[in-house]
Each structure stands twice: as C-alpha cells, then as structure tokens.
Amino acid sequence: MSNISAGKRALQWFDYRLPIFTFIHHSTVGYPTPKNLNYWWNFGSLAGIILVVQIVTGIVLAMHYTPHVDHAFDSVEAIMRDVNYGWLLRYIHANGASAFFAVVFIHIFRGLYFGSYKSPREVLWWLGLIILLIMMATAFMGYVLPWGQMSFWGATVITNLFSAIPLVGESITTWLWGGFAVGNATLNRFFSLHFLLPFVLVGVVFLHLWSLHKFGSNNPTGIDTRGPKDTVPFHPYYTIKDLFGVGVFLIIFSVFIFYAPNYLGHPDNYIKANPLVTPAHIVPEWYFLPFYAILRAVPDILFVDAKLAGVIAMFASILLLFALPWLDSSPVRSARFRPWYKQFFWLLVLDVVVLGVAGAKPPEGLWLVLGRLATAYYFIHFLILLPLLGRIEPTKPLPRSIGDPVLNSSPPRESETGS
Amino acid sequence: MAKSPKPHDTAGQAEGGNRRDFLYVATGTLGAVGVAAASWPFIHQMNPSAAVLALASTEVDLSAIEQGQAITVIWRGKPVFIRHRTAKEISQAQDTSLEALPDPQADSERVQKAEWLILVGVCTHLGCVPLSHTGEYEGWFCPCHGSHYDTSGRIRKGPAPANLAVPEYVFIDDLKVRIG
Ligand code: HEM
Ligand code: FES
Numbered sequence: 001m002s003n004i005s006a007g008k009r010a011l012q013w014f015d016y017r018l019p020i021f022t023f024i025h026h027s028t029v030g031y032p033t034p035k036n037l038n039y040w041w042n043f044g045s046l047a048g049i050i051l052v053v054q055i056v057t058g059i060v061l062a063m064h065y066t067p068h069v070d071h072a073f074d075s076v077e078a079i080m081r082d083v084n085y086g087w088l089l090r091y092i093h094a095n096g097a098s099a100f101f102a103v104v105f106i107h108i109f110r111g112l113y114f115g116s117y118k119s120p121r122e123v124l125w126w127l128g129l130i131i132l133l134i135m136m137a138t139a140f141m142g143y144v145l146p147w148g149q150m151s152f153w154g155a156t157v158i159t160n161l162f163s164a165i166p167l168v169g170e171s172i173t174t175w176l177w178g179g180f181a182v183g184n185a186t187l188n189r190f191f192s193l194h195f196l197l198p199f200v201l202v203g204v205v206f207l208h209l210w211s212l213h214k215f216g217s218n219n220p221t222g223i224d225t226r227g228p229k230d231t232v233p234f235h236p237y238y239t240i241k242d243l244f245g246v247g248v249f250l251i252i253f254s255v256f257i258f259y260a261p262n263y264l265g266h267p268d269n270y271i272k273a274n275p276l277v278t279p280a281h282i283v284p285e286w287y288f289l290p291f292y293a294i295l296r297a298v299p300d301i302l303f304v305d306a307k308l309a310g311v312i313a314m315f316a317s318i319l320l321l322f323a324l325p326w327l328d329s330s331p332v333r334s335a336r337f338r339p340w341y342k343q344f345f346w347l348l349v350l351d352v353v354v355l356g357v358a359g360a361k362p363p364e365g366l367w368l369v370l371g372r373l374a375t376a377y378y379f380i381h382f383l384i385l386l387p388l389l390g391r392i393e394p395t396k397p398l399p400r401s402i403g404d405p406v407l408n409s410s411p412p413r414e415s416e417t418g419s
Numbered sequence: 420m421a422k423s424p425k426p427h428d429t430a431g432q433a434e435g436g437n438r439r440d441f442l443y444v445a446t447g448t449l450g451a452v453g454v455a456a457a458s459w460p461f462i463h464q465m466n467p468s469a470a471v472l473a474l475a476s477t478e479v480d481l482s483a484i485e486q487g488q489a490i491t492v493i494w495r496g497k498p499v500f501i502r503h504r505t506a507k508e509i510s511q512a513q514d515t516s517l518e519a520l521p522d523p524q525a526d527s528e529r530v531q532k533a534e535w536l537i538l539v540g541v542c543t544h545l546g547c548v549p550l551s552h553t554g555e556y557e558g559w560f561c562p563c564h565g566s567h568y569d570t571s572g573r574i575r576k577g578p579a580p581a582n583l584a585v586p587e588y589v590f591i592d593d594l595k596v597r598i599g
Binding site for chain 1: 462465466467468471491493495496497498540541544545546547548561562563564565578579580
C-alpha cells in the first residue's frame, strides 16, 4: 500500500470521528457560488485576511509593548527604533487598521447597492453590523495604546460621550476610567480589551459565514440562484479571483507601509500624552470622521441639550442600520433593477463623504452648515426615502435566472423575494 | 406554562401549574440572582480603588501667582485652574446678569475669596482643557469644539452644557489652599 493512500486513510479515520475536513471542504472548496459575482465580492475575504494580519502583528507587538503611562510611549518608540523590524510590524498594524475599515466600508456599501441585507439574509447583515461595532471599539482602544497626545485626548473626548447620559453618566465615565480622568487604569484595561476583542471578532466572523452559507452569496442581479447551472464551485474559481484581489490589495497596502506610513496618522501622536494641554485641533482617525461629524452637527433640540442629542444621533446612525431590512420595503434586491434607488444610493455615498470632510474641519462656518445638512440627509435617506421608494418606485423586469439575460423575450417574472 | 409529560408524577398537579413548574421558576430565579451577585466583583473592579480615592487632595501655595495670572495644578489626575483675578475681571463676573447665562449661577456662589477663582479645568462638553485668558468673554476658550467661558468660568457660548466645576477646597491660611 502506498504512502499516499495510507495518509488518506488516516485522514478518513480522523474525519469520521471529527468531520472537520468535511466541514472545510463544504464551506470553501465545494461551496456552490453564483457564477456572476463581480469584484465587489472580493472585499469580504479581504477583510478576513486583514483580521488575521492584525492579530499576527498585534501579538508580536504585544511582546514589546508596555501598558503603563510612564512607559507606553517609550516602548512604542523602542519598537520603532530598536526592535528588529519593529517599525515594519507597527506600520503594518497601524495601516492595517485603516485598510480594515476601508475594506469593510466598501463591503457594506456593496451590500447596500445589491440589497444583500434583504430576506433571508437579515441575520447575516446584523452580524456584519456587530462586527463593525466591535472593530470600532477595538481600533479606538488600540489607538490609545501608544499614549501620544491624540491617544490621550481622543480617549478623553470619546469616554466623555457617556457623561451625556442623564443621572448615571458621571458614574459611568468614572467606571470606564477607573479614576477621575483617563489614566494608568484606563490604559491597562484598554490594552486588555484591545487584545481580547479581535478574538471575539473571529467568533462573530465565524457566525457571519455560517449564516452566509445557509442561503449562499447574493449576486449582482439580486435574484436567487436556481440550481447548479447558476453556480460554480468556490474552488478554484473564486479562490483564484480572491487571490488576485489580495495581490492588488497588497500592492496598495505596501505603498502606504513603505512610502507613506504616517500619511493617515496625526503628527501630534508622536508627542507624549500631556493631561494638562489639549492639542489645538483634535480629530479622530479618518474612519471615524463621518460619525464625529454627526456628533458635532446636532444643535439643542427642545429640552435635549446639544451634547446628549449629538451622542444619540451618532449611535443612532449605526443602530438604525439594524432595521434596514424592514425600512427598505422594496421586494427587489439589486439596484440594477431599481432606477431610482440607484441614484439615491450614490447620493448617500456622496453624503457620507461630505460628512467625513465635515468631521475633519473645525465645526464652524460653512462646514458646520454642510455637516448639519449631511446629517439630516443621512437620516432622511434611511427613514423616509427608503420606505417611500419601496412603495412608489417602478422597478425594471427581473431576469428569469442568473444565466438568462433580461432581454430574452420571456415575459418578466414577479419579484423574487418577499416570501 | 406548558405542562411537560410526567407519567409517574400526577400527585403534584394543581390548578394553574404544578410543583415542578414552581421548582423551575424558583431555581431559575435563584440562579439569576446568583449570577447577578457573582458578576458584581467583575464590574466593580473597574471603579477607582481606595488607593486612588485616598490621593484625593492637593495643597497649593498661592504666593507666587501674580494678579492677572492663572496656573494649572493636578488634582485627582485632572487639571485645576487657579486664577488670581484682576479687579476688572471680578467686576465683569459680578456684573453679568443671570439672564445672560445658559447655566445661571452668581459669581459669589463660585468663589470663596473674590480674587481667587478655583475651577476644575475640564471642559464640560467632552473633557478637553480650555485655554485661559482667551475667548469672547476673556475667561477660557476650549479649542476642541469652541466653548467660551467667562471670568467666572461660566459657559457663555458653544456646545458645553454647564459651567466649569468648582472643586471642594479650603484656605488653610491666606496664601495656602487645600483642594479636595
Ligand atoms: C481587529 C483587529 C485590530 C485592530 C483594528 C487594531 C488596531 C490598532 C490601532 C489603530 C493601533 C494604534 C496604532 C498606532 O497608531 O500606533 C493599535 C495598536 C496596538 N495593537 Fe492593535 N488592532 C487589532 C488587533 C490587535 C491584536 C489581536 C493585538 C494583540 C494581541 C493588538 C495589539 C496592539 C498593540 C500592542 C498596540 C500598541 C503598539 C502600537 O501602537 O503600534 N492589536 N491597534
Ligand atoms: S470639549 Fe470643550 S468644547 Fe468640546
């Protein structure tokens, strides 16, 4: 008997007792995937790869990092100057956080355009939003670790958001800080949680994929796959396509790491934290800017002061997305067959970009006004336009199947979803 | 509550439930209370410890602060402003009518001695440290989101909802103060 078949028999013996190889085969190699996926479908696997990169670089950074207010800044400088390849590891990790958000934002807008949040993928969508929230918490706490001026004042401003909560706000901030201001206790717990949360993310990503594989991927037409003629096996078709995307990503990522490693950072964070002096202009990392703009945009509303109203609006801007599958009442998934929604989708993209720019500017003059308008429009899009469009929009006829072009003379079918 | 099939135990059946239902609810309730109690140490460990609370006072010598000058000291890890006010600043603060204030409070309620203004140097908006002797009311200006405070540390304009807080303090003698 040859070695190969002996190996195979050993695998079979094992798989019979713990069917992990069968599981991996089903969820990657054999997974039937719509044959018409375009490049917007690359960003999910890309996000997964970046998560692994963050965990690997994070674990080695943690071998050299000291979570103490007196040593944190110096230990990060030592990583940059003394640790072998420390500069590379840190630049990968810092820019990896930006790449993670860029990829996930594209992934989310892909979902918005092609209606991937609609039945039966609502839970899949929720799990994605939970991933986004955990990522935000992780990145926020990671940014505090180098203990520069932006770290300290970013942490101060964001934890103070909770003081807006009536009655218990002050106790909550004291509890978060473990003192009366951001200090050593805060840094220590942020390090502990920053280490933990990415592994929680791995768990949620697993659930996200589980729920994806229940009904399979959506696709650019938004209609359901009907049997084997609409699908191809994930391997080799999409493993190759994803790998090509990874190559392109790595080129762009390397440009940042090797040629502009601090382009997305703030020079103030290379000044050690000073609790007595606030930098003249504090702004969060770019991926938080749209939310920061919403926070600052809201004025006093009736008896709710601007501080609390801003905090509510900022959290609402994300929480509202949990209700999206019901706010968007149109039975048609893909914007390809929704001529009006398509226009509003691009307006929303523009709106979020305007919010991002407004978040980076001091809140005065024209940018304050634009920030307010863009905030209002963001909520109008989800709360008014989407429910309305579902009712009045004339949608285009859907193709019979992924394989059939729309222009086939066959009579248009009723929409696919809503069952 | 749904009745579970219990071929051997019919004696426990009573109207509207049976002994087993009662046991389920009682056990579940006790379990929930137990879990809540056991989680308290895990929550409370994040609050400031007694050691942190014990460090809660700071003594400051005021003799070196000229009139018109302000210094910043640290108390409980936060900045505290001590400002030696000029006669003009004092009268500005005292002459402001309470109607002009978003968070109305008379200057006399905010100081023990009119020339010494002592405040927690934390913007009541989101916690930045305001800059002294700037802003439209010549008190403080917070660069983070543009809050203006007057020469009594009261909010006058901008997103901050409240006046700069006055910490507890006592004058030990004329030129020495203990904060906290
Ligand atoms: C979801 C994945 C993660 C994200 C988005 C993330 C994000 C960040 C960010 C934004 C920083 C600040 C970078 C800087 O400006 O210096 C940071 C620092 C750090 N992270 Fe992470 N991180 C992730 C995973 C991890 C993991 C799994 C670990 C450890 C096991 C880790 C350990 C560290 C350490 C030690 C630092 C401080 C060193 C430094 O500032 O470069 N990270 N992280
Ligand atoms: S923190 Fe001072 S204005 Fe926002």
